[in-house]
Amino acid sequence: MNQCVGIGVAARSAQSTQPGCQMPLPSQPEHTLKQHPTTTSVAILLLAAGALAQVKPVAFTNAHIIPITGDEIASGTIVVQNGKILAVGGTVAIPADAERVNASGKTIMPGLIDTHSHVGGIAGADGSSPIQPSIRIYDSLNPFDPGFRRVVSGGITTLNVMPGSGHLLSGQTVYLKLRAPKRADAATPATIDDFFYLDETGTPMGGIKMANGTNSMGEAPFPGTRAKSAALVREQFVKAREYKAKKDAAAARNKPEDAPPRDLGLEALVEVLEGTRVVHHHTHRADDIMTVLRLQKEFGFRVVLHHVSEAWKIAPEIAAANVPCSAIVVDSPGGKLEAAEMSWTTGATLEKAGVHVAFHTDDWITDSRLFMRSAALAVRAGMTRKGALSALTLEGARILDLDRRVGSLEAGKDADFLLLSGDPLSVYTHVEQTWVEGVKVFDRGNPKDKLFATGGFGASTPTKPYMCCSENARGEEFGQ
Amino acid sequence: MPHIHHYRRFIGCLVAAASCFSAARSQAQVAIKGKIVHTMTSAGTIADGVVVITNGKIAAVGKATEVKIPDGYKVIEGAVVTPGLIDPRGTVGVSGLFNQRQDQDQLERSSPIQPELRGIDAFNPGDRLVEWVRSFGITTVHTGHATGELISGQTCIVKTTGKPVEQCTVVETATIAATLGPGAQKDGKASPGTRAKEVAMLREELIKAQEYQHKRDHPAPPDERPDGEDKRNPDRNLRSESLVRVLKGEVPLMVTANRAQDISGALRLAKEFKIRMILDSASEAYLLLNDIKAAGVPVILHPTMSRAFGEMENMSFESAANLTHAGIPTAIQSGYEAYVPKTRVVLFEAGIAAANGLTITEALATITTVPAAILGIADRVGSLKVGLDGDAAVYDGDPFEYTTHCTSVVIEGQSMPQIVH
Structure with missing residues (x-):
């Protein structure tokens, strides 16, 4: 494979002076990250670090390291190579051939994991019915959407892109890793395949999106009440159980001709029943959360509770069900009846009850560039620092079944990490660099990248945002 | 108009003089001590400072070693003290928390031009969002009619005490709110359907108001036509009267304009009719710094964390810094x-601006002194200066940091019930 594969935007400018990418490796002075790479030479040196990560180890030294697993390291080193983390620690043996980057004054932590996002110009289920499990959100996703540039500028490296909550079941979600473009001439990854996490069968990983409460109710064929919502869901899962039983029976008798005809929707629900596809369930009110747990118990699927505005009222019940939560943190209560009693204490309350908690942006509801605010506001309301930082990273990885690969800085995991200008819980801190699998995909020192971090002319989104929930918002927020 | 509150209090005191004055004394004598006191005046930031509030007004501000706290004053202490913050343009109390039909009064959709609609006739001081913003130190809110119609109505300025509107109003008619751009446009054959139509309709309406006022100012002998209509002496017309106040410079026209061409359109109107104007939202203002500055028009910028879609797709976290540093009141x-x-x-919105190019003092100014000046209420609120209203907020750290709490809020010398979030 070409050693230039995976070089980020900035790296390409260096390549342009090095046709064919056979650039001689620069000698290895220890360069500092304190200065902004405003001069070409500094820029090329920094880029070289990104490019070299593919073949040569790179060691970031003297950084404040937050590994998530284990204690924070006041001044430590992280070594990466071939897209993986080689070593992390206060005292680490740095390979002799390693590129050294002095990250003094910087904080290094894992790339953030957003368990619930709507970026990418997506559109999932349509208005024809309330339950559409055959929908795959990645069939609608635009990898060129500038939303992804904003996402990496906010330090998010892995995200779960989901269809909306206007349906009881709006389709299959997809887990994405925001890798650098594989084609060196591309500004962004050319196809969605560049972003996939593939399972052992080579299938893109993802869950399934469900919702209850007001968003998924409406005119027929949508349910008009909560009880009808639950009944429609139960009917579908009963059907899926019977479909599975017939398929399994045909397989057991080795008579494939007896199997029912293929049904893409039921196939997806069978994956849910078998536990290979996790249910990501939009739910706000305490009674709606309990309804989800009731259905979960009946059908035995794996579920993550999303948003959970009123989870603070029933933390022991959620803990007893041993179900993780993915919480949203917004700047005020209200906007809909179900969010009228949201509280910033949700993270702390669930943490104390022993519930696994992650956060999410629900981008466009909150901005991916400000994801770290969620953790900081949760700490303000009593969550532990360790729990809140884990809720941005490792807890999200667990929810997505990706914790063996990402979510913490540990030897052997993917080299997805951030260089921050300061503490992750401070408003004044900026993401200076985002690295994915050992390649720098965002550099605030590069004006082209910074445009997406701050916004401004040219950072716009060509597609309308995907309206997850509200006709009202559709009409009034965006005017046109 | 600015002194309704005190007028009402005075009336109340006439009714029950003795009890009223003693109550005022017991409730309104407060001293606030802070390790850091951001006065937002030429006195700057005072280390180990104190603010003394007597009878609802600031009586002294200075170093704790130099300002004596009179006996019997309630003393509130904290790490950081700021003036009570101002939300320069919101809709709390008008667009209610539940977002149901019955608590949404920010926009009347029956007609594109209704400058006679008053914010005070809609403001609900008891909405939980009023208390919510107060709990972060916001003591004054410029609220009322939202963007979304060509002229949606009037805005008002209120304190966040939660008291009836007669008691919490600072300014009854602060601005008349107008909108240019797609936000005010209608579908199909309804008007306005385009930008040019919007400007044409506004010009027509302002000219109509000019003519109305001319006729009112120069009464003619009654026009004795058989149908009884007196065209030379028009009857009172609330719609034109409201715009006459704009034409006379008594009330500014606040124009929501995000795209550069809409901002230019607004400035053209200000010039033609020589009216006081405030630019609202103005997400592309950074493209027109020179024009805006030359026009002498201040900007009440969109929230820093607004969503970058639609006509706001080019908004920037750095706009507040770019505008402020260009010398435009922002x-x-x-x-x-x-x-x-x-x-x-707005505390959080200003915080993000502080992380994107503004100093902490400049960022505080965007929600204290600058809006006070833009809205003409600097003689009441916005800074910790002797003689101003005794409004202050107390924090246990840097007010902009996410993990800092607002621990106390004082409005006109009265400690507000505080839920610490």
């Missing part, structure tokens, strides 16, 4: 939110 608003969250909190 405040940061909470704006209007149609969904979740139902309101933004």
Whole structure:
């Protein structure tokens, strides 16, 4: 494979002076990250670090390291190579051939994991019915959407892109890793395949999106009440159980001709029943959360509770069900009846009850560039620092079944990490660099990248945002 | 108009003089001590400072070693003290928390031009969002009609005490709110349907108001036509009267304009009619720094964390810094939110601006002194200066840091019930 594969935007400018990418490796002075790479030479040196990560180890030294697993390291080193983390620690043996980057004054932590996002110009289920499990959100996703540039500028490296909550079941979600473009001439990854996490069968990983409460109710064929919502869901899962039983029976008798005809929707629900596809369930009110747990118990699927505005009222019940939560943190209560009693204490309350908690942006509801605010506001309301930082990273990885690969800085995991200008819980801190699998995909020192971090002319989104929930918002927020 | 509150209090005191004055004394004598006191005046930031509030007004501000706290004053202490913050343009109390039909009064859709609609006739001081923003130190809110119609109505300025509107109003008619751009446009054959139509309709309406006022100022002998209509002496017309106040410079026209061409359109109107104007939201203002500055028009900027879609797709976290450093008076608003969250909190919006090019003092100014000046209420609020209203907020750290708490809020010398978030 070409050693230039995976070089980020900035790296390409260096390549342009090095046709064919056979650039001689620069000698290895220890360069500092304190200065902004405003001069070409500094820029090329920094880029070289990104490019070299593919073949040569790179060691970031003297950084404040937050590994998530284990204690924070006041001044430590992280070594990466071939897209993986080689070593992390206060005292680490740095390979002799390693590129050294002095990250003094910087904080290094894992790339953030957003368990619930709507970026990418997506559109999932349509208005024809309330339950559409055959929908795959990645069939609608635009990898060129500038939303992804904003996402990496906010330090998010892995995200779960989901269809909306206007349906009881709006389709299959997809887990994405925001890798650098594989084609060196591309500004962004050319196809969605560049972003996939593939399972052992080579299938893109993802869950399934469900919702209850007001968003998924409406005119027929949508349910008009909560009880009808639950009944429609139960009917579908009963059907899926019977479909599975017939398929399994045909397989057991080795008579494939007896199997029912293929049904893409039921196939997806069978994956849910078998536990290979996790249910990501939009739910706000305490009674709606309990309804989800009731259905979960009946059908035995794996579920993550999303948003959970009123989870603070029933933390022991959620803990007893041993179900993780993915919480949203917004700047005020209200906007809909179900969010009228949201509280910033949700993270702390669930943490104390022993519930696994992650956060999410629900981008466009909150901005991916400000994801770290969620953790900081949760700490303000009593969550532990360790729990809140884990809720941005490792807890999200667990929810997505990706914790063996990402979510913490540990030897052997993917080299997805951030260089921050300061503490992750401070408003004044900026993401200076985002690295994915050992390649720098965002550099605030590069004006082209910074445009997406701050916004401004040219950072716009060509597609309308995907309206997850509200006709009202559709009409009034965006005017046109 | 600015002194309704005190007028009402005075009337009340006439009714029950003795008890009223003693109550005022017991409630309104407060001293606030802070390790850091951001006065937002030429006195700057005072280390180990104190603010003394007597009878609802600031009586002294200075170093704790130099200012004596009179006996019997309630003393509140904290790490950081700021003036009570101002939300320069929001809709709390008008666009309610529940977002149901019955609590949404920010926009009347029956006609594109209704300057006679008053914010005070809609403001609900008891809405939970009023208390919510107050709990972060916001003591004054410029609220009322939202963007979304060519002229949606009037705005008002209120304190966040939660008291009836007669008791919390600072300014009854602060601005008349107008909108240019797609936000005010209609579908199909309804008007306005384009930008040019919007400007044409506004010009027509302002000219109509000019002519109305001319006729009112120069009464003619009654026009004795058989149908009884007196065209030379028009009857009172609330719509034109409201715009006459704009034409006379008594009330500014606040124009929501995001795209550069809409901002230019607004400035053209200000020039033609020689009216006081405030630019609202103005997400592309950074493209027109020279024009805006030359026009002498201040900006009440969109929330820093607004969503970058639609006509605001080019908004920048750095706009507040770019405008401020160009010498344009720039405040940061909470704006209007149609969904979740139902309101933004200007403390946080200014904080993001502080992380993107403004100093802490400059960022504080966008939600204190600058909006006070833009809205003409600097003689009441916005800084910790002797003689101003005794409004202050107390924090246990840097007010902009996410993990800092607002621990106390004082409005006109009275400690507000505080839920610490």
